Amino acid sequence: MLGFPTLNVEKFITESLNEAAINNTSPLIHQYARSEGHPRLVQSLSKFFSPKLSRTIDPLSEIVVTVGATEAIYSTVQAFVSPGDKVLLMQPYYDSYPASILLAGGVPVLTSLKPKNLSATSAEDWELDFSELRKILETNKIKMLFLNNPHNPIGKVFKKSELLKIAAFAKEFDFLVVADEVYETLVYSDNSEPFVKFASLPDMFERTITIGSVGKMFGVTGWKIGWCISSPEIIKSIQLVHQFVPFSVTTPIQEAVAICLEKTEKNNFxxxxxxxxxxxxxxxxxxxxxxxxxxxxxxxxxxxxxxxxxxxxxxxxxxxxxxxxxxxxxxxxxxxxxxxxxxxxxxxxxxxxxxxxxxxxxxxxxxxxxxxxxxxxxxxxxxxxxxxx
Known part of the structure; x- marks a missing residue:
């Protein structure tokens, strides 16, 4: 029961891949894509996420498409973390976070999400100690904080009140927030509150890098398509790293993802x-x-x-x-x-x-x-x- 899907992929998804790679008659579909992201895909991502972020996302300056969320994490850290910079992580954490920080010469600083007790019956019972978090921020110059929401491995969805406290700290102590929201389309109906994207909070878009993943969105982890959404200034810095890591992402797969997103407007997927x-x-x-x-x-x-x-x-x-x-x-x-x-x-x-x-x-x-x-x-x-x- 390892952590990747073994479910059958929906037919419209495989048909989209076929449409992109086989039925497409343009020879350019098999060549390098635009480094920041295939035009059709960034347009689709802008259309999908603009309402969720309560703003119009510029597809050409506020999105960069990456080789999965893992490269999005890596390129983001490389863009902003210099040797000795401190990055705040919440344990338990996705293991790519500290690896990317250490590769950049950064220093992980850790706080913990803790259950009220080990007899807890819901992920909602895991909490962040905000008094402890304040002490950490007062004694460490934090460059960046990672926020995984919904959380892997806990399954916790942060309440808006919790996110607002983190946002207030981000402004007070002047750090960037990496909002890893790859599981956002899997927030369950019995959750006590609706899911809130961190970058949608007041004044947070300009200091937040929102990370997403097609693998989690459509159950196709082998496609390895992710993205960062942020302000033009932040995206430009990430792109400077991205262009020298993969340069660009597989063109026909990007085309297929764009087609998938377009089809979800009608198929209730x-x-x-x-x-x-x-x-x-x-x-x-x-x-x-x-x-x-x-x-x-x-x-x-x-x-x-x-x-x-x-x-x-x-x-x-x-x-x-x-x-x-x-x-x-x-x-x-x-x-x-x-x-x-x-x-x-x-x-x-x-x-x-x-x-x-x-x-x-x-x-x-x-x-x-x-x-x-x-x-x-x-x-x-x-x-x-x-x-x-």
């Missing part, structure tokens, strides 16, 4: 896709509860964190922590693989105790899988836990 994932989420959540694990219902994304305190009998020995032992044990004994959340923490910067105290009793499961695969995983877990009883 995002609504039906959200409903599909919500059903898969509920199925895995109930399956995990049924076998005695304690899952936390995600508000967005396609991962579930579950408390594994009920898992016993495994050998302790992995220096990285209990969660590595448990995930290895479940893989070997049940044939069901989860990800140890300690992979999203870094003891080098925060000490090992918090990592073990929180992550050590959790595992990350993915529900971006077919119902048959989720059923089979449930059978394997049931068979194993029934033998243990």
């Amino acid at each position: 995002f609504s039906s896709n959200l409903n599909k994932y919500e059903n898969l989420r509920d199925k895995l959540f109930n399956n995990l509860k049924e076998v005695g694990l304690s899952p936390m219902l995600p508000q967005g994304g396609y991962f579930i964190l579950a408390n594994t305190s009920s898992v016993t009998g495994f050998e302790s020995g992995d220096k990285r922590g209990r969660d590595y032992d448990v995930c290895k044990y479940l893989t070997e004994k049940c044939g069901v693989t989860a990800i140890p959340p300690a992979a999203f923490y870094d003891e080098k910067f925060t000490g090992d105790s918090e990592r073990k105290k929180t992550a050590g009793y959790l595992a990350r499961f993915a529900f971006c899988k077919s119902r048959d695969m989720l059923d089979e995983a449930n059978i394997r877990l049931k068979n194993y836990f029934n033998k243990k009883l």
Whole structure:
């Protein structure tokens, strides 16, 4: 149950790829695209995101298309982080963040999202300590903050009140915000508040780099198309890096993504896709509860964190922590693989105790899988836990 989709891709998506690469008679479709992004795609992205950001996005100066969100992260960090600059991360975090910071010579400074307790039943129960955050900002000159919303691996969707506090800090302490919002089309209907794009908040567009991903939007992670949206000044700086990393992104795939976005204006894809994932989420959540694990219902994304305190009998020995032992044990004994959340923490910067105290009793499961695969995983877990009883 690793973290990439194994669901069938919708027919209109594969038809769009066929239309872009095979039915397109222009020889230019197989040549370098405009470095900042294929014109048809940036126009489509502008049309899609302008209403969500409550402003008209200039497709030619406020968007750069990248090789997936990972390159968007890398190029953004390279553009703005110099050796010694401090970048604030919230643990647990997507592992590309610290890697990109360290490659630029930057210094990760960490705070943590923490559950109210390990018996929490919802991702909403994970909170950021704003008093602690203020202390960090008062004692460190922060150049940039990463905000992952919806959050991987927690599945938390930040409330508007939380985002406004971060925005106020961004103005007071003068730092940039990288808003990694790749899961924004997977915010579930039972969420207590609507999703708010950080750059849509007052005065935030000019200091925010919004990152998105086709892989998450359409379930095609192999296409590797992402983007940054920001002010012309910020995009120009990112583009200066981007032009010397990949130079440009695969032209026919960009064309296909543009066609996909155009088709979603009429085919209701995002609504039906959200409903599909919500059903898969509920199925895995109930399956995990049924076998005695304690899952936390995600508000967005396609991962579930579950408390594994009920898992016993495994050998302790992995220096990285209990969660590595448990995930290895479940893989070997049940044939069901989860990800140890300690992979999203870094003891080098925060000490090992918090990592073990929180992550050590959790595992990350993915529900971006077919119902048959989720059923089979449930059978394997049931068979194993029934033998243990």
